Amino acid sequence: MSLDTLSAHVGDADDLARILGRALLTSHWLPGDLFPRELDVAAHFGVSRNLVRNALTQLAATGLIVRTAGRGTLVRDLNDWHLLDPRLSEWMSGLVDLNPQLLREIYAFRLSAEPVVTSLAATAASADDLQRIEAAFEGMAKTATSAQKRLEHAEYDVAFHDAVYQASHNLVWRQMEHLLRPSILALVQRSQHSLTALDDSLARHGRIVEAIRRGDGEQAATAARAVLERTAEDLRLAWPGIHSSQKETT
Amino acid sequence: MSLDTLSAHVGDADDLARILGRALLTSHWLPGDLFPRELDVAAHFGVSRNLVRNALTQLAATGLIVRTAGRGTLVRDLNDWHLLDPRLSEWMSGLVDLNPQLLREIYAFRLSAEPVVTSLAATAASADDLQRIEAAFEGMAKTATSAQKRLEHAEYDVAFHDAVYQASHNLVWRQMEHLLRPSILALVQRSQHSLTALDDSLARHGRIVEAIRRGDGEQAATAARAVLERTAEDLRLAWPGIHSSQKETT
DNA sequence: AGTCTATAAAATGTCTGACATTTAGGCTAT
DNA sequence: ATAGCCTAAATGTCAGACATTTTATAGACT
Numbered sequence: 001m002s003l004d005t006l007s008a009h010v011g012d013a014d015d016l017a018r019i020l021g022r023a024l025l026t027s028h029w030l031p032g033d034l035f036p037r038e039l040d041v042a043a044h045f046g047v048s049r050n051l052v053r054n055a056l057t058q059l060a061a062t063g064l065i066v067r068t069a070g071r072g073t074l075v076r077d078l079n080d081w082h083l084l085d086p087r088l089s090e091w092m093s094g095l096v097d098l099n100p101q102l103l104r105e106i107y108a109f110r111l112s113a114e115p116v117v118t119s120l121a122a123t124a125a126s127a128d129d130l131q132r133i134e135a136a137f138e139g140m141a142k143t144a145t146s147a148q149k150r151l152e153h154a155e156y157d158v159a160f161h162d163a164v165y166q167a168s169h170n171l172v173w174r175q176m177e178h179l180l181r182p183s184i185l186a187l188v189q190r191s192q193h194s195l196t197a198l199d200d201s202l203a204r205h206g207r208i209v210e211a212i213r214r215g216d217g218e219q220a221a222t223a224a225r226a227v228l229e230r231t232a233e234d235l236r237l238a239w240p241g242i243h244s245s246q247k248e249t250t
Numbered sequence: 251m252s253l254d255t256l257s258a259h260v261g262d263a264d265d266l267a268r269i270l271g272r273a274l275l276t277s278h279w280l281p282g283d284l285f286p287r288e289l290d291v292a293a294h295f296g297v298s299r300n301l302v303r304n305a306l307t308q309l310a311a312t313g314l315i316v317r318t319a320g321r322g323t324l325v326r327d328l329n330d331w332h333l334l335d336p337r338l339s340e341w342m343s344g345l346v347d348l349n350p351q352l353l354r355e356i357y358a359f360r361l362s363a364e365p366v367v368t369s370l371a372a373t374a375a376s377a378d379d380l381q382r383i384e385a386a387f388e389g390m391a392k393t394a395t396s397a398q399k400r401l402e403h404a405e406y407d408v409a410f411h412d413a414v415y416q417a418s419h420n421l422v423w424r425q426m427e428h429l430l431r432p433s434i435l436a437l438v439q440r441s442q443h444s445l446t447a448l449d450d451s452l453a454r455h456g457r458i459v460e461a462i463r464r465g466d467g468e469q470a471a472t473a474a475r476a477v478l479e480r481t482a483e484d485l486r487l488a489w490p491g492i493h494s495s496q497k498e499t500t
Numbered sequence: 501a502g503t504c505t506a507t508a509a510a511a512t513g514t515c516t517g518a519c520a521t522t523t524a525g526g527c528t529a530t
Numbered sequence: 531a532t533a534g535c536c537t538a539a540a541t542g543t544c545a546g547a548c549a550t551t552t553t554a555t556a557g558a559c560t
């Protein structure tokens with residue numbers, strides 16, 4: 001594949017990294033392909049080779065590509081992507097044609113992780129944390145009545161789960177907040193929520209709030225599972241094979 | 251703080267990033283401090299400013315520092331570190347004086363996450379996965395008898411848990427393998443394993459193997475918890491507050 | 501014919517120096 | 531005292547040259 005379809009104003013290295021990163025995330029190039037040479041990229045976007053190098057360095061850091069002197073730049077496989085790099089999450093946010101397999105993997109992860117995180121939050125949340133969770137929940141409730149406010153609703157949804165992760169009070173769990181935004185935004189773009197579905201989802205979120213307020217870890221875990229199962233239905237994710245990816249021995 | 255105590259041969263940008271990254275990880279500079287200017291770093295290590303910039307770009311990507319034009323380079327707080335960045339894990343590996351709070355956070359994370367991962371592994375492991383797990387376990391057994399083989403034993407230990415994460419067959423969980431090495435190596439450096447303690451630990455690992463072989467998720471989770479509790483004892487981690495970090499409203 | 505070696509070409513890595521841009525702080529004029 | 535300008539300092543970008551690594555090719559030798 002070539003650079004032809006890509007064009008946008010490139011202000012700095014971050015801009016270029018985002019443009020190329022999103023192209024890679026949407027399979028504009030396929031794993032194993034040879035990525036265009038630095039000088040070609042520089043010529044196409046009208047920037048210096050130096051800036052291109054800075055951008056490609058970022059792409060390499062996220063595992064999207066691998067560069068070796070003399071050989072060139074190779075596009076890497078999904079299995080090698082650093083899904084937990086915040087930059088990757090940022091690039092994924094708002095992409096309409098995100099790799100479906102990737103979406104499934106992220107949901108499978110959340111399905112297994114979020115009950116634990118929510119349980120932790122129930123036992124570790126401070127008054128401050130609880131307040132943030134409740135505020136986000138109220139925002140969700142306020143925006144659940146109209147189909148026009150789907151995007152605003154999604155933002156509150158992100159804030160809600162983010163607040164839960166923060167409330168776990170663990171540095172590692174808190175880093176995974178970044179995975180929430182792309183995965184929740186994808187929900188908005190792919191599913192046509194009926195209002196009754198939104199209502200059901202809201203009720204399930206409410207049970208998380210209650211459990212955390214009572215400090216009941218068991219209940220919190222159960223409630224978190226209920227929310228994610230609802231989400232999976234809305235996304236129509238194939239349930240049985242959700243946590244399987246191709247096997248390899250590397 | 252200054253660069254004075256740092257000196258080593260710098261071959262490329264990765265070398266320099268590792269040296270500076272480790273210095274930051276061991277609190278050679280404190281959060282909020284102004285990091286030395288690019289030209290000073292370049293002069294000290296006898297390399298070009300360009301190479302320094304490449305190294306600092308990596309440090310910024312891991313959240314260790316933040317750079318703003320005109321202002322300079324600031325050292326960031328532990329809360330902002332991207333603990334899931336593989337490079338950070340690599341820099342952490344082998345550090346003897348790793349921040350104790352950081353170690354506690356990583357262990358708290360593993361204590362909550364690993365039961366889930368192990369349970370997933372029990373239901374998703376292929377024959378290949380199981381074979382790798384068993385091979386690592388046998389390596390652990392073989393090296394558990396002598397105090398001289400602690401390092402070799404640790405490597406098998408890493409391989410064991412790594413294989414379990416891989417067996418979960420989830421792209422996100424598999425990324426967290428990187429956290430294992432520093433956290434297991436820290437165990438070797440800090441605790442003086444008695445041989446009976448090693449024997450106990452080995453037995454607990456064995457129960458994980460059995461559970462996965464039987465495909466019993468519940469048992470696998472329980473066995474994983476047992477292993478980590480043993481580990482915590484060996485590390486003498488303060489148990490009650492293990493999953494608490496300072497609260498903040500960011 | 502086949503294999504090993506030397507050479508050349510192509511791509512990424514590094515160095516150097518200059519200029520651009522952003523930030524902070526001080527200085528002046530009102 | 532304050533608004534505005536000016537300057538110094540630090541990071542960001544550009545340009546061109548050279549270094550290093552990898553791959554492919556042509557040639558010599560067996």
